[in-house]
Every structure is written in C-alpha cells, then in structure tokens.
Amino acid sequence: MTLAVLQCFVHVGSVDPLLDDSIGFLRMIKRANSKARIKIRFWPGVSHAYMHVMALLTEAKQACYLSQSFLAELLELDYRLPADIEASLLCTSEVPHPKARPRVSKL
Numbered sequence: 001m002t003l004a005v006l007q008c009f010v011h012v013g014s015v016d017p018l019l020d021d022s023i024g025f026l027r028m029i030k031r032a033n034s035k036a037r038i039k040i041r042f043w044p045g046v047s048h049a050y051m052h053v054m055a056l057l058t059e060a061k062q063a064c065y066l067s068q069s070f071l072a073e074l075l076e077l078d079y080r081l082p083a084d085i086e087a088s089l090l091c092t093s094e095v096p097h098p099k100a101r102p103r104v105s106k107l
Helices: 019-032 058-074 083-091
Strands: 007-013 037-043
Touching: 007 019, 007 058, 019 037, 037 058, 058 083
Parallel strands: 007 037
Antiparallel strands: none
C-alpha cells in the first residue's frame, strides 16, 4: 500500500494516544516512496477523534478546512480558506509535542 501513496496529510492532536503511530505511519510511507509528499499537522492540547466535534472545537473546524484545501490542491481546484480560518491559523500558537515537527511539516 505505501508504494502507491504519493501524497498524504495527517492531522494529529498533541495528546493523541496515536501520535507516535501517526508519525511512524508517515515515516513508513516516506521510506517506501521517497517521492511521496507527506505533511503532518500537530494540534496542541487535543486528543483522538477531535475532528468529530467541529461545533465545539475551533481546532476541529480548522483541521477540516485544511483538509479541504489539501484535497483541492490535489484535484487542482481553486480553493481558498475562509478568511476567519486563515487568520486564526496564522495566530495559532503551539507548544509542540517533544517528538513533533513544526506546525505543518513535511517528514
């Protein structure tokens, strides 16, 4: 499976019990296909399945819009993040997980 993956974007909370698995998954893809374009976004203070509560967590809404943007780029669609989401992402301050890369990183 990993040989066929050319692009992948993973969102993970900084306190998600699957954080290490998320990082390991992307590293496995990169080892199998060095040309794969992979990104990971660490969300501070959120745990697993946070994206299911978009009405309650700003991070979930931001993550959803970033996913839409990533998919639009893959499909070569003209897509822009809503201004409020873009502004909130620019203002996001994070304390990264000790194993984390910068906010949006390429492994």
